[in-house]
Each structure stands twice: as structure tokens, then as C-alpha cells.
Amino acid sequence: MSLSPISLAFKKCREMGRPALLTFTVAGDNTKKKSLDILKSISENADILEIGFPHNTPIGDGGQIQTSSYRSIKNGFKVRDIFQIVRKYRKIKNSKPIILMGYYNMIFQYGENKFLTQCKKSGINGIIVVDLPWPENKIFAKKCKKKKISFIQLLSPTTSKVRIKKIMKDSHDMCYYISMLSTTGGKLKISPKKILENYNKIKKTNKSKNLVIGFGITNKTISSLKSADGLVVGSQLCKEITKSIKKRQNPVTNLNKMVLNLKRRIS
Amino acid sequence: MTSIKKNIPLIDQHDKNGLWGGKFGGNFIPETLKKPVEDLNNLFEKLRKDKNFIKERDYYFKNWVGAPTPLIKLENLTNHLGGAQIWAKVVSEANGGAHKIYNATVHCLIAKRAGKKYIVGDTGAGYAGKMLSMAAKKFGLKCKIFMGAKDIKRQRPNVESIRKNGATIVPVTSGSQTLVDAVSECMRYWVSNCDTAHMCVGSTVGPNIFVKICGYSTTQISRELLKQIEYEFGEVPKKLKLINCVGGGSSAYGFWSKFMDFSKKQVEMIGVEAAGPKDSKLHAAPLSRGGKLGILHGAASYICQDRDGQIKETESISAGLDYPGVSPLHCFLKDTGKARYTSETDEAALKAYKLVTKFENLNPSLEPSHAFATAIREAVKYSRDTVIIVNSCGDAQKDKDILKKRLRKLK
Ligand SMILES: Cc1ncc(COP(=O)(O)O)c(C=O)c1O
Numbered sequence: 269m270s271l272s273p274i275s276l277a278f279k280k281c282r283e284m285g286r287p288a289l290l291t292f293t294v295a296g297d298n299t300k301k302k303s304l305d306i307l308k309s310i311s312e313n314a315d316i317l318e319i320g321f322p323h324n325t326p327i328g329d330g331g332q333i334q335t336s337s338y339r340s341i342k343n344g345f346k347v348r349d350i351f352q353i354v355r356k357y358r359k360i361k362n363s364k365p366i367i368l369m370g371y372y373n374m375i376f377q378y379g380e381n382k383f384l385t386q387c388k389k390s391g392i393n394g395i396i397v398v399d400l401p402w403p404e405n406k407i408f409a410k411k412c413k414k415k416k417i418s419f420i421q422l423l424s425p426t427t428s429k430v431r432i433k434k435i436m437k438d439s440h441d442m443c444y445y446i447s448m449l450s451t452t453g454g455k456l457k458i459s460p461k462k463i464l465e466n467y468n469k470i471k472k473t474n475k476s477k478n479l480v481i482g483f484g485i486t487n488k489t490i491s492s493l494k495s496a497d498g499l500v501v502g503s504q505l506c507k508e509i510t511k512s513i514k515k516r517q518n519p520v521t522n523l524n525k526m527v528l529n530l531k532r533r534i535s
Numbered sequence: 536m537t538s539i540k541k542n543i544p545l546i547d548q549h550d551k552n553g554l555w556g557g558k559f560g561g562n563f564i565p566e567t568l569k570k571p572v573e574d575l576n577n578l579f580e581k582l583r584k585d586k587n588f589i590k591e592r593d594y595y596f597k598n599w600v601g602a603p604t605p606l607i608k609l610e611n612l613t614n615h616l617g618g619a620q621i622w623a624k625v626v627s628e629a630n631g632g633a634h635k636i637y638n639a640t641v642h643c644l645i646a647k648r649a650g651k652k653y654i655v656g657d658t659g660a661g662y663a664g665k666m667l668s669m670a671a672k673k674f675g676l677k678c679k680i681f682m683g684a685k686d687i688k689r690q691r692p693n694v695e696s697i698r699k700n701g702a703t704i705v706p707v708t709s710g711s712q713t714l715v716d717a718v719s720e721c722m723r724y725w726v727s728n729c730d731t732a733h734m735c736v737g738s739t740v741g742p743n744i745f746v747k748i749c750g751y752s753t754t755q756i757s758r759e760l761l762k763q764i765e766y767e768f769g770e771v772p773k774k775l776k777l778i779n780c781v782g783g784g785s786s787a788y789g790f791w792s793k794f795m796d797f798s799k800k801q802v803e804m805i806g807v808e809a810a811g812p813k814d815s816k817l818h819a820a821p822l823s824r825g826g827k828l829g830i831l832h833g834a835a836s837y838i839c840q841d842r843d844g845q846i847k848e849t850e851s852i853s854a855g856l857d858y859p860g861v862s863p864l865h866c867f868l869k870d871t872g873k874a875r876y877t878s879e880t881d882e883a884a885l886k887a888y889k890l891v892t893k894f895e896n897l898n899p900s901l902e903p904s905h906a907f908a909t910a911i912r913e914a915v916k917y918s919r920d921t922v923i924i925v926n927s928c929g930d931a932q933k934d935k936d937i938l939k940k941r942l943r944k945l946k
Binding site for chain 1: 552561562563564565566567568569570571709710715719722723726727728729730827829830831832833840842843844845846
């Protein structure tokens, strides 16, 4: 069987001896066009791009991503825009795998099947649903698999050993470890050493799965976690967009610089 | 759709996924909360079978909350309207002035058993926050209350009580700055602090276990009511209507739960949602004004939302009813036809308040004033052999500023 674009991205990074760099930005932040330009620009240095579909009641997100989400919705974002953004992004040379991240109500209102058909058509490679944990996600995850879209399971410091095994068994080629008890954008409140200890326990249950770490990772902390398969940076990027807008600078160039800097720290 | 079973509390009639009627409720939560929710579930199931725990609960309900709250006949109002008898279960006589005390007390007792030192909760009208801060103080827990900035302004008396009880108020400035945002922020806080803090959801909403604990707690209202009815009437009247306002639905569920096994013909349950200002398109009535099934705050229910699944802004004069979702229990009751739901405007609630206070020595807050509006509308359709009981679940002290301003304008 040939590797999925997501697995391929991890393989390439592994061969280069570094973790994959995953970025997270919110679709439509601050406009549809800008968010597309940002994706195009940061994909120069990022290995996998996560894009969030903004929700106005996000129970798992901290201030930075909330600000981005509200801004995007205020500027007229609709769920269908995300497919357009990804389709346009896909047209560039050397486009990177795309993972959608969002809340289940958006998928539920759109209709699971219709949503996945649109994902497939526009070239989305993976999906993370913040509020659809295992085992509630079993049916949806199977539907994703049928469409060759990776459903990405989440694990956290509160996930029990037994549960880790079960989740890993049902997982696809990539899983996501939440570094600490926090919403997105929190300060890293436990040591990188402790995070990696937990990480390795999960990794050991199935070495073939690509396991990334996210939550609380910034340019200050990223290098201390580089033994992981992949690292996600989100809130820091969203914050940079907010800052750029405030200072009337171009978020595209600022984010490009920031992502390059992040990559240098793990290379 | 599964039907409602007899002899089993409605809170327990969910499937293994936590869903009532196969589609309402559940646990749509971040992975981090799975374990704390499961732990809480196990602890609650253990405690509700524990005789000592029940004894403790009843002790505090009786000696601290003040059970039973009175059931009184509104003679003057009844005579004025000339239709059905109107009675009120004056739950606002409970310590603190509203039914939120039951849930708050039980949550604090559970938090103590769980060995937690901190308790956090959301509030809209400020009653859930006031009661949680009262109970936290009583049971020696540190307390943090999340409240929308708009609600902090419009429910000042309760805000002052919360502060007096030594709790911290966290103003929530995102979104519409009302209850919906307070609940979101409280859940976020719990995601980050679930190892040390216990969370209390202020109504029968949220992940499955919070619906259950809240419904279990407010059931005290109908436990008392059933006895009081038997005392007053000798038996449950042949034509009884139980009318209650519905925000999240905790007072309504508690008011009805012991009457679930009666036929609809004998005991009619009517839930009253907030229709908002008369001329406004905005409301907080997902059950009676075409809310669609969706997911909010960890549970599936009817919700005021747009086609994309974004939660719609709501509007109501009553902060306690100003919420875009509703308990899965009420969605189930609606779909099975067991209960009926309607809505009343801000203006209708004000008018009802005016009429009730003109004739009776009763001071219902804006939330139950919505229920009184429907009761008044219903009463004139029937004769004295029909008995209407309204749950007067909150005291209007907290609404004094709004009432002063609005009643002046009301002709
Ligand atoms: C007095 C009063 N009644 C009703 C409500 C609505 O909540 P529920 O529908 O859960 O009873 C509130 C909520 O704050 C309240 O304070």
C-alpha cells in the first residue's frame, strides 16, 4: 500500500532527522484571501498545515485562537469557504498535506457524508474533531477511512493506559498528544521532559503511528521537544496575526518569518 | 424514538452513549475531560446508593436550604381571572432565593467526597453563582464563578452576594457576554484545571453527568410538591397543569420529575421559554421556536443556531432564560409529546409580574414571570376543577433595577 500524503510528510522529516513542523491557522483569518495567502506562504517551511474551521462557541480553545475565530466569522466566514480555500491552496506547486480541525457541530450541520465528500474533493488529508472523542468518533472515523482521509485521534495527560491502547488500536496513521491540561494557547506548565515521558509511553504502544505533540508550543519551547515525530504550533501564529493587524503590518510576511524561525529551531 | 419508561427516573433513561431518545445529550467533550467526567460519573453513581450521602443531602436540604418550600393558593389572582385555580410552589423561599440551591448543595457535597478544594461554576441570572458561592462557603471550598459581562451589569444584587460569599467572579467578555459564554469559559477553565477543581454546571445542560446530577438535585421540588398536593387535595387532581419557565430546564425538570408516570390527560406539563422583546427576531426559545438539533457545551439538543452551526445570539429580559440551548431531557420530553413548550415575550412577562404582584404577596423574578404569563393565559380557558401550579422558582430582588425601569414604561 502506498503511503498517505501525511505519512509521507513524516517519513521525509524523519529522513532529515527532524520532527515535522505542523502549523495551525484559522480559515478566513482575517479574510478568506489573507488566510489563503498565509497558507501559501508558510507552506514553504511547514510540513503539514492544520487549518481550523472557526466556531463561535469553542470550548477547547484559549484566547488567541478564539480571537482568530471570532475575527474570521465577523468577516463573513462560512463553512463552505474552507473547501474553496483548500482547493485554491492545492493548486500551488509543492503544496503540503492539509488537516482540518474543528468542532463537531459544524460537521453535523453540514452532514457527515456531504462534509467528507467535500473534503475529498478539495484535497483535505486529515480531520481533527476537538469534541468528538473516542469511542463517540468510531463511526465517523470509519467513514473518513473509507474516503482515505486520516481521522486523527487525540490523547491527553488524563487518558488512562487502557484507553490509550484502545484509542491507538482504532487510530489511523497519525495521532495527536495534548501536552498538558489546558485549552490551546496556554503557557507550558509542565516540563518538556515530563511531556516527552508521557509521549514516549504512548509512542511505545505502537511505533508505526506518527504521534505529534501540541498545545503550548512556541519558538521558545519547540526545540526542547524535538524528539517527537511532529510538533504543532498554533496560538503563537494566531497571536502574530492579531499583532500584525494591530501594527498595520502584513501578517503574511510576519508569519512566514515566524515559521521559518520555528523550523530552524528543530532542524 | 424510544418512549418514556415508567418507574425509572428520566435522568437514567439514556443509552450507553449517554443519549436520551437516542439523540439528545451525550458527551461531546475534549479528550482531556473524558477521565474527569468518567470519575465524576462513577462517584455520583456510588453516592446516590449511599445511605449516608442521602441522609446528609436531606439534612442540608431540610436544615439549610429550608425544605419544604411552601405551596400556596393564589386566591385573589384566581378570583380575578375567574377560571382555573392558580397555585404557586414558592421555591424562591429556599435559602438564597431560587431553586439553584439544590444543585449547588449537591455539587459541593460531591466535590467534598471527591477530595476537591476548588469548585467552579457558570451563572446567568446570578442565582446559580450566588448559590454555589453560598454552598462553597458553607462546605469550605474555594469558589470561582464565570459570568457574562452583560449579566454582571444587569443582575447586580446577585453579583454582590457572590462577592460577599468570598467567591471570585470572572467576567466573560467574549461573544454575547451572557450565559452561553459563561458556560463556555467555565468549561475551558475546567479543561485546564480538572485535576484540582470540581465543576458545577448551573442547569440540566452540559455533558451527560451534569444533566443527571442537576436533575437529581432539583427533583427535591416535586418530591415536596407531590406530598403537598396530596395534603391539599387528598389526591392528585384529575386536571392538573404544572407550568414552569425553561432556560436550561433545571427547575422545570425538578418540578415535573415525580409526575412523569401520570398520564398527560391528568397532569399536563407546560414549559415556557423566553420569546425575547416583542418586536425582536432574537429569542431564547429553541424548543418552541424551531431550534435545530445540534451540539452545544458537550451535549446534543435543540439549539438556536444558523445553518453553519454557529450559535445564534439570543435575547431576553430574563438573564436566566437567555440561553441558546436547552436540556436534552426537555428535548426528549418534547419529542415524545410528554410535555408541551411555549414561549412568552419580555412584555408579557412584565405584564404577568405586574398582575401577580398586584393581587398577591409574591415577588417572582423575571424567569417565573414568563411561566405566570402562560398560567394567566391558560387559567381563563378552564374552570375551578382545573388546578394550575406555577413554579415560582426565583425571587425578583435581583431584578429590581430592570423592573423599576421597565414597569414605568408599561401601560
Ligand atoms: C430564578 C430562575 N429561574 C429559572 C432559571 C432558568 O434556569 P432553569 O431553566 O435551569 O431553571 C434561572 C437561571 O438562572 C433562574 O435564576
